[in-house]
Amino acid sequence: MELDARFFRREAGRLTAALTRLFGVHNLALAEDVTQDALCRALEVWKFHGPPPNPSAWLMATAKNRALDVLRRERTVRTFAPELARWLETEWTLRPTVDALFAAGAIQDDQLRMMLSCCHPRLPEEAQIAVILQVLCGFGVNEIAGAFLDTPSAVEKRLTRAKRALAAAKSLFDLADAGEVAARLPIVHRALYLLFNEGYHGASPESAVRAELCQEALRLIGLLLDHPAGQTAATRALAALMCLHAARMPSRLDDAGDLTPFFEQDRSRWDRALIADGRRLLDQSAAGMEVTVYHLEAAIACVHASAPSAHDTDWAAIVRLYDALLALRPSPVVALHRAIALGQQRGPEHGLAAIAAISGRERLERYPFYAAALAEMEMARGERARARDRFREALALARNPTERRALERRLAACEGRS
């Protein structure tokens, strides 16, 4: 039988979550070892005759047996999960306790608890994301480093720090404590938002890992959506945002792997099912008084998703949403996007004036899409020479070959070479 390409990785995350619940989070390294052992054994056995009919159950049974061995051998010298201690003491209760922990619903909850634990408020965001990717998503150090254009040793350092913070907690995050969950959720949302964005806009557009980061962010937000403790308006808004952006992914890269500018994307390639999911989630997120940045960003994405073409877009609505976003979280990048929308709504002169009025504009000067936005507006009002200079500036700031090629194409169009 054929396995999904992510099978080993996903199963690693599930097993480690269940094993960590069993061993206690201070024994995370032991849980990771047992997971690694189970996967190694699968590799050695399956490479001859292929995976068994139910590979997931096979892996789980293997991990469970290893866990039972470890518990029997070490329960007198090591403390495991404190809340389970008395159930692990005798043979009468050991097996049923372990079986219960490996049941599907329990593993689902354990992954959610693990995710909340990983988003420890004392950890920097990049450490939270690194440890989520390793422990919950089964990525190796080199794969994480590849996705973020970091060195493996930098990633290793983050992971060590994150795991030290995790181990200090003894047990996984308690979902029953509503106050603690409510306090932790914004941090989780932020980490998942950054994870998704890294996949969507991140530093290495050509790597296949990027689409996987978006898929993982969607899967992890699904854990929140499926659990009563995680189903808040902000969770739904963030999930809506991810769905509506992910829907556009098929049209963002052309067959040669080049970025297609938003205005030229083939909208028939947008994923209708994801748009429908996003819209439904956005509707649900409107329950309650809370309006988060995720609500506003999702609403903007929804206006785009509803428009038949870039030209026939309700740009006035988009400008209003950006105004609200600026009020909630002012930033030069948001102001730039607002100015671009205003340029679409009322003409390039208005767009240029809005850019000139951005406070903190100098912080955008290293950002290639700032110069590119100026270039597009100059081009739209017929100032080709100025547009060309701006495109050249943008090109000099391009951060990777994909950005460079996209900007070169626009420069060629501006010079009438295309």
Place this chain on the structure above:
Amino acid sequence: MSQFVFLYRGGMGGDVSPAEMQQQMERWMTWLKELGDKGFIKDMGQPLERTGKVVSGKQKVVTDGPFAEKDLVSGYTLIEAQSLSQAAELATGCPVFLYGGAVEVRPVAKM
């Protein structure tokens, strides 16, 4: 046609990510399938567990594994080929080399 045993040694586990393990498994399956499709496989053979016991000496002393990782036989396959050199040539496609292992090619003694 003569028969040969491939003994796979080492090249197991180590510090590899789950995705790399899956890739490793797929490489093995592809390689074995190709050999099978071309009619070189007499018996796919079996993987072997890492653990085991060694019984040795006149006293028949029984000792536990583990065995040294690099010499550990992880499995075997029974091959049919024209000659030892053809069998050895077939072994060069084995993914075990990508992971630091080796294939021992041994002719089955003819009766």
